[in-house]
Amino acid sequence: NCYINHPVYNFIDLQDTIVALATPAGSGAIGIVRLSGTHAISIANEVFSAKNLEEVDSHTIHLGYIRNEQQKIIDQALVSVFKMPHSYTKENVIEVSCHGSRYIQQQLIELFIRKGARIAREGEFTLRAFLNGQMDLSQAEAVADLIAAESESAHQIALSQMRGGFSDEIKNLRDELIHFASLIELELDFGEEDVEFANRNDLKDLVAKILTIIKRLLDSFQLGNAIKHGVNTVLAGRPNAGKSTLLNALLNEERAIVSDIAGTTRDTIEGILNIQGVQYRLIDTAGIREATDQIEAIGVQKTMEQVAKSSILVYVYDRNSLSPIEVQADLQKLDNEKMNIIVVANKTDIYNNQQDDGRPNPFIEDRQLFAITQALEKQYITVHLSAKDKTQIDQLKKQLFELFSSNEINQDNSIVSNSRHYEALKSALESLDAVMHGLEVGISGDFLAMDIRHALNYLGEITGQISTDDLLGNIFSSFCIGK
Ligand code: GDP
Numbered sequence: 325n326c327y328i329n330h331p332v333y334n335f336i337d338l339q340d341t342i343v344a345l346a347t348p349a350g351s352g353a354i355g356i357v358r359l360s361g362t363h364a365i366s367i368a369n370e371v372f373s374a375k376n377l378e379e380v381d382s383h384t385i386h387l388g389y390i391r392n393e394q395q396k397i398i399d400q401a402l403v404s405v406f407k408m409p410h411s412y413t414k415e416n417v418i419e420v421s422c423h424g425s426r427y428i429q430q431q432l433i434e435l436f437i438r439k440g441a442r443i444a445r446e447g448e449f450t451l452r453a454f455l456n457g458q459m460d461l462s463q464a465e466a467v468a469d470l471i472a473a474e475s476e477s478a479h480q481i482a483l484s485q486m487r488g489g490f491s492d493e494i495k496n497l498r499d500e501l502i503h504f505a506s507l508i509e510l511e512l513d514f515g516e517e518d519v520e521f522a523n524r525n526d527l528k529d530l531v532a533k534i535l536t537i538i539k540r541l542l543d544s545f546q547l548g549n550a551i552k553h554g555v556n557t558v559l560a561g562r563p564n565a566g567k568s569t570l571l572n573a574l575l576n577e578e579r580a581i582v583s584d585i586a587g588t589t590r591d592t593i594e595g596i597l598n599i600q601g602v603q604y605r606l607i608d609t610a611g612i613r614e615a616t617d618q619i620e621a622i623g624v625q626k627t628m629e630q631v632a633k634s635s636i637l638v639y640v641y642d643r644n645s646l647s648p649i650e651v652q653a654d655l656q657k658l659d660n661e662k663m664n665i666i667v668v669a670n671k672t673d674i675y676n677n678q679q680d681d682g683r684p685n686p687f688i689e690d691r692q693l694f695a696i697t698q699a700l701e702k703q704y705i706t707v708h709l710s711a712k713d714k715t716q717i718d719q720l721k722k723q724l725f726e727l728f729s730s731n732e733i734n735q736d737n738s739i740v741s742n743s744r745h746y747e748a749l750k751s752a753l754e755s756l757d758a759v760m761h762g763l764e765v766g767i768s769g770d771f772l773a774m775d776i777r778h779a780l781n782y783l784g785e786i787t788g789q790i791s792t793d794d795l796l797g798n799i800f801s802s803f804c805i806g807k
Contacts, residue, residue: 329793345357371390413456446807448800478552504522552742555636558638604724655700666724744785
C-alpha cells in the first residue's frame with residue numbers, strides 16, 4: 325500500500341523520492357538537505373560533478389560542486405551517500421551538507437524538485453523508517469521526543485524508548501498472548517467437543533505477569549509525563565506569606581515583584597526550576613484569602629484553577645502570624661487526593677531572632693496549637709525555611725525532587741512518557757482484567773478469546789503492530805517537515 329488515508333498524507337505516494345531541509349530553517353554555518361527514495365542517488369548524481377555517486381560505496385562522503393541546469397555553480401558541498409537498506413529510512417538516502425545560506429538551501433531544494441523529487445510531508449522520513457521496518461511506532465515517536473528533549477532526564481527517557489525501551493517487552497508478552505488466543509480459537513473450532521488446548525492455569529499466570537508489567541508501566545507515567553513536560557508546581561498561600569520571595573529564592577533572580585502590600589502578586593508568574601534534570605514550572609498565585617476586591621477575586625479564582633492543574637502544591641505560610649488552625653483550614657480547602665503537597669513554614673529568621681518586641685512565637689509556645697502543628701507535620705511534608713535569608717531552600721528542593729524520585733530515571737528502566745501509550749496500556753489493562761475475571765469464573769472460550777483479542781489490539785497499537793492510517797497520520801503529521 326503506497327498511500328496513507330489521512331488528511332495530511334492523503335494521496336501522496338510513499339514511493340516518491342522526497343526532499344527536505346533537515347536542519348532548522350534560516351542561516352547557519354551549514355545546512356543539510358536530505359533526499360530519500362529510489363531515485364535519491366541518481367537525482368543527486370545529475371547535479372554533482374566530482375564523482376559518479378551511483379558507483380561509490382554506501383556510507384561515504386564526497387566533496388564537489390553542485391550545478392544547476394545551466395551549469396551554474398550553486399554551492400560546493402559535502403554529499404553523504406547511504407544505499408538502501410542501510411539508511412535511516414531503509415531507502416536510498418543522500419544528505420547534502422551545504423553552506424548554510426537560505427538562498428543556497430532553497431536553490432538546492434528547487435533543483436532537486438525539478439529533477440524529480442517532491443517536498444517531504446511532515447514526519448515523512450520517520451514515517452518511512454517505520455513503514456520499512458527500521459523501527460517500531462514507539463521508537464519513531466521517541467525520535468520526536470529526543471529532538472524535543474530539553475533536560476537530561478527527558479533525553480534519557482527518549483533515548484531509552486528509541487533503543488527499544490519497553491516495546492520489546494510488550495512485543496514478547498503479546499506474542500505469548502497470541503499463542504493462547506489461537507489455542508482458544510482452535511478450541512472453538514471443535515465446537516461441541518469438550519477440548520481444552522489452552523491450559524487455563526498457564527494462561528492465568530501469563531495474564532497475571534502481563535498485568536504486573538502494565539501496572540508498573542502505568543505507574544511510571546506520572547514521572548514520565550512530568551519529565552517530558554515539566555512538573556507544574558503551584559505556590560499558594562495567603563497574601564504576605566512570602567510566596568514571591570520564595571519563588572525568587574528558588575529561581576535565584578528577581579522574577580516576581582515582592583511587596584509589603586497584601587495581595588500585590590495578582591498574576592501567575594512562571595519560572596522554570598531545574599532540579600537534577602527535572603523541570604519544575606513554578607507558578608505564583610495571588611493568595612487564598614477571601615477576596616475583598618474585584619482584581620483580587622480574579623487572582624483567587626486563578627489560584628484554585630492553577631492548583632487544580634498542578635501536580636505539586638507548595639503551600640506557604642508565615643509561621644509567626646498564622647495560627648495552625650488557619651493553616652489547617654487552608655490545607656483542607658486546597659487538598660485533593662491527586663495533589664502532592666509540600667508545606668512551607670516560612671520566616672524562620674524572625675522566630676530564630678525573636679520578634680521585634682522580644683516575644684517568642686505564640687503559636688509554638690501554645691501547647692494545644694503546637695499539637696495541631698505536629699499533627700499537620702505528620703500528614704504533610706513540611707519544610708521550615710526563611711525565603712528572605714534563603715536558608716533551607718535546598719531542603720525544599722530536595723523534597724520537590726524526591727516526589728519524582730530520580731532512582732527510576734535511568735536508561736534501563738522503562739518509563740512511559742507518551743500519553744498515547746498510557747491510554748493504550750490502560751485499555752489493555754481493562755481487557756486483561758476482564759480475561760482474568762473470565763478465567764476465575766470459568767467463562768466460555770468465545771468470550772475469553774474476545775477479551776484477549778482486545779488486549780492484543782491495544783498492546784499492538786503501542787508498537788505499531790496494529791496501526792490504522794488515522795493513527796499513523798496523527799502521529800507523524802505532528803512532526804516537522806524534514807524529520
Ligand atoms: P506573597 O504575598 O506571599 O507573595 O509575599 P511576599 O513574597 O510579597 O512577601 C511579603 C513580605 O514578607 C515581604 O515584605 C517580604 O520581604 C517578607 N518576607 C518574605 N519571606 C520572608 C522571610 O523568610 N523572612 C522575613 N523576615 N520576611 C519575609
